[in-house]
Amino acid sequence: xxxAQDGAEGRLRALPTRLMNQVAIVANRATDRALDATGSRxxxxxxxxxxxxxxxASQAELGRRTRIDRSDVVAVLNDLAERAFIxxxxxxxxxxxxxxxxxxxxxxxxxxxxxxxxxxQDEMLSALNHEERSQLVGLLVRIxxxxxxx
Amino acid sequence: xxxAQDGAEGRLRALPTRLMNQVAIVANRATDRALDATGSRxxxxxxxxxxxxxxxASQAELGRRTRIDRSDVVAVLNDLAERAFIxxxxxxxxxxxxxxxxxxxxxxxxxxxxxxxxxxQDEMLSALNHEERSQLVGLLVRIxxxxxxx
DNA sequence: CTCATCTCAGCAAGACTGAGATGT
DNA sequence: CACATCTCAGTCTTGCTGAGATGA
Numbered sequence: 001x002x003x004a005q006d007g008a009e010g011r012l013r014a015l016p017t018r019l020m021n022q023v024a025i026v027a028n029r030a031t032d033r034a035l036d037a038t039g040s041r042x043x044x045x046x047x048x049x050x051x052x053x054x055x056x057a058s059q060a061e062l063g064r065r066t067r068i069d070r071s072d073v074v075a076v077l078n079d080l081a082e083r084a085f086i087x088x089x090x091x092x093x094x095x096x097x098x099x100x101x102x103x104x105x106x107x108x109x110x111x112x113x114x115x116x117x118x119x120x121q122d123e124m125l126s127a128l129n130h131e132e133r134s135q136l137v138g139l140l141v142r143i144x145x146x147x148x149x150x
Numbered sequence: 151x152x153x154a155q156d157g158a159e160g161r162l163r164a165l166p167t168r169l170m171n172q173v174a175i176v177a178n179r180a181t182d183r184a185l186d187a188t189g190s191r192x193x194x195x196x197x198x199x200x201x202x203x204x205x206x207a208s209q210a211e212l213g214r215r216t217r218i219d220r221s222d223v224v225a226v227l228n229d230l231a232e233r234a235f236i237x238x239x240x241x242x243x244x245x246x247x248x249x250x251x252x253x254x255x256x257x258x259x260x261x262x263x264x265x266x267x268x269x270x271q272d273e274m275l276s277a278l279n280h281e282e283r284s285q286l287v288g289l290l291v292r293i294x295x296x297x298x299x300x
Numbered sequence: 301c302t303c304a305t306c307t308c309a310g311c312a313a314g315a316c317t318g319a320g321a322t323g324t
Numbered sequence: 325c326a327c328a329t330c331t332c333a334g335t336c337t338t339g340c341t342g343a344g345a346t347g348a
Contacts, residue, residue, distance in 0.1 A: 073330090
């Protein structure tokens with residue numbers, strides 16, 4: 001009765017997994033538009049930002065930290081290397097690895113992207129005040145951490 | 151200094167648009183796994199659930215309500231019609247339109263999917279208690295509504 | 301003529317798989 | 325030997341665009 005009605009009306013609208021996906025579509029559209037002028041995409045940003053955060057790292061580690069597949073890491077790093085945003089050199093202590101380093105140019109490019117991305121955040125979150133935004137971020141981080149361990 | 155540090159450390163980890171996307175990946179993985187046994191996917195569910203909610207509707211209206219592109223609506227409805235989950239017939243009052251109707255078989259299929267999807271919700275949200283889940287859903291709905299109007 | 305609807309063909313990005321070569 | 329790393333080739337879904345045919 002109530003359950004049937006609640007289940008039927010707004011079944012989709014209240015389905016958390018679908019809500020996440022729909023809002024992510026909004027988020028990604030805003031992000032893609034913000035990055036459009038930079039010639040980079042989300043993967044490029046994630047890798048550069050991670051390099052800036054943790055310093056030189058192997059490709060495998062970059063993949064783990066960004067949750068980008070090993071195979072996509074290769075392709076995007078090729079791209080970034082061509083534009084001189086990163087440098088790849090073999091690790092002398094373990095020759096299976098490449099050590100990836102952020103260049104000064106790459107750092108500048110990252111700063112440029114950061115500027116553009118700030119707008120995308122405001123665009124997505126314009127309906128929420130400061131406190132609500134923190135609340136949302138907090139909940140999302142907890143969900144993500146929960147699944148990182150599991 | 152502080153800004154630089156905050157910006158550098160956890161730049162990615164705290165970027166709302168990226169968090170949304172990462173959690174949505176988790177959500178979609180859970181959903182896809184849940185629907186795997188049903189032979190349907192997210193689009194199929196969204197269309198059937200909307201038909202159950204609003205009754206017979208044109209394809210254009212289904213597309214607007216689900217935010218599924220007109221062209222994907224066609225393809226997925228072909229699929230659903232083949233499996234006798236829906237019926238398409240021309241609208242006598244406006245012959246541009248097809249009126250799409252949910253069949254009894256389709257309704258049963260929807261119920262089956264609903265069962266599976268409940269697990270996916272719990273899987274995604276296992277780190278949050280009841281109140282936090284409502285909070286999250288509330289915030290997401292507001293973001294979505296905000297962008298539906300704009 | 302303009303606008304809406306349905307349909308088709310095809311694209312780009314993102315997430316992912318399998319396998320091979322190399323090295324620990 | 326088992327295992328990790330890098331690379332390549334290729335797959336599938338999703339979200340989307342453009343254009344045509346029909347009709348209001």
